[in-house]
Amino acid sequence: MFIMNTSLSNKTFLPVPSGIDLYVSQRKKNFNSRNRFCMSANNRHFFVGGNWKCNGNKRSILELVELVNGIHVERNTGVEVVCAPPFPYLDLVRSTLKKEFGVAAQNCWIAGSGAYTGEVSADMLLDVGVEWVILGHSERRHLPELHESDETIAQKTEKALESGLGVILCIGELLQERENGKTLDVCIRQLNAVAKVVTDWQKVVVAYEPVWAIGTGKVATPERAQEVHNAVRQWFRNNISTQVADKLRIIYGGSVNGQNCGRLAGQRDIDGFLVGGASLKPEFAEIVLSHRLSPKSV
Numbered sequence: 181m182f183i184m185n186t187s188l189s190n191k192t193f194l195p196v197p198s199g200i201d202l203y204v205s206q207r208k209k210n211f212n213s214r215n216r217f218c219m220s221a222n223n224r225h226f227f228v229g230g231n232w233k234c235n236g237n238k239r240s241i242l243e244l245v246e247l248v249n250g251i252h253v254e255r256n257t258g259v260e261v262v263c264a265p266p267f268p269y270l271d272l273v274r275s276t277l278k279k280e281f282g283v284a285a286q287n288c289w290i291a292g293s294g295a296y297t298g299e300v301s302a303d304m305l306l307d308v309g310v311e312w313v314i315l316g317h318s319e320r321r322h323l324p325e326l327h328e329s330d331e332t333i334a335q336k337t338e339k340a341l342e343s344g345l346g347v348i349l350c351i352g353e354l355l356q357e358r359e360n361g362k363t364l365d366v367c368i369r370q371l372n373a374v375a376k377v378v379t380d381w382q383k384v385v386v387a388y389e390p391v392w393a394i395g396t397g398k399v400a401t402p403e404r405a406q407e408v409h410n411a412v413r414q415w416f417r418n419n420i421s422t423q424v425a426d427k428l429r430i431i432y433g434g435s436v437n438g439q440n441c442g443r444l445a446g447q448r449d450i451d452g453f454l455v456g457g458a459s460l461k462p463e464f465a466e467i468v469l470s471h472r473l474s475p476k477s478v
């Protein structure tokens with residue numbers, strides 16, 4: 181884990197996006213008592229995950245690793261970076277990606293090893309050095325061929341945590357659910373299923389990914405995303421504990437890119453991103469560096 185670095189003076193990051201630099205200095209000027217409160221009350225470590233989904237081949241995966249390795253995130257700075265390649269490349273990525281960056285699988289099985297043809301257990305992931313697993317992604321919940329239920333996701337979460345993996349738990353509503361004002365009902369239903377099996381939230385990152393924003397180019401407005409993140413945190417405060425609510429990282433996913441990451445990162449309850457399409461491109465670097473725009477970093 182890195183320790184939060186609130187200093188912006190040491191800019192040795194490459195490549196340095198000029199737009200972000202301008203924005204950072206503006207925000208630094210605007211630094212006010214509200215930000216000060218955020219910094220002391222919510223000491224959460226910014227988290228940026230790249231979900232590479234079912235993309236790539238050996239050559240392009242190695243190119244991506246090179247790209248991520250080129251992002252100069254100094255030790256002890258305020259961002260944790262995790263890459264999630266498809267299963268066949270996990271070992272390759274773990275052995276070529278810098279050690280300060282984490283590796284996540286995009287799924288795992290509900291049980292240990294055994295007669296489960298085609299499945300991959302959490303223990304196998306740990307065995308090849310994987311630290312995280314993405315569970316509950318909307319593509320696994322909603323693709324008709326997969327259709328994972330809340331209960332299956334809870335079982336997977338329980339097994340992954342018990343084995344020692346960290347879990348990036350995705351929640352989020354469909355467009356129709358959003359239009360019917362059901363966003364929070366859906367998120368809370370999904371959280372409730374998993375909350376029954378989680379005893380230690382320290383190794384869980386919640387990713388709010390509204391389904392209508394995934395791969396569509398329709399990003400949630402920063403204000404809307406903040407509203408949902410805040411409500412989810414409030415749910416944790418009321419139903420789990422204040423301590424968990426204050427420490428839990430709630431990251432946003434859905435059409436995040438180099439242009440919109442700055443304003444999203446500036447919201448006080450957005451603690452990072454889970455990035456799909458843009459994690460396959462050089463702009464992933466800008467998204468990682470946007471941690472400097474977080475109220476906790478400015």
Ligand SMILES: O=C(CO)COP(=O)(O)O
Binds near residue numbers: 433436457
């Ligand atoms: O599904 C996502 C991350 O898990 C988001 O995908 P996009 O960033 O491509 O919208």
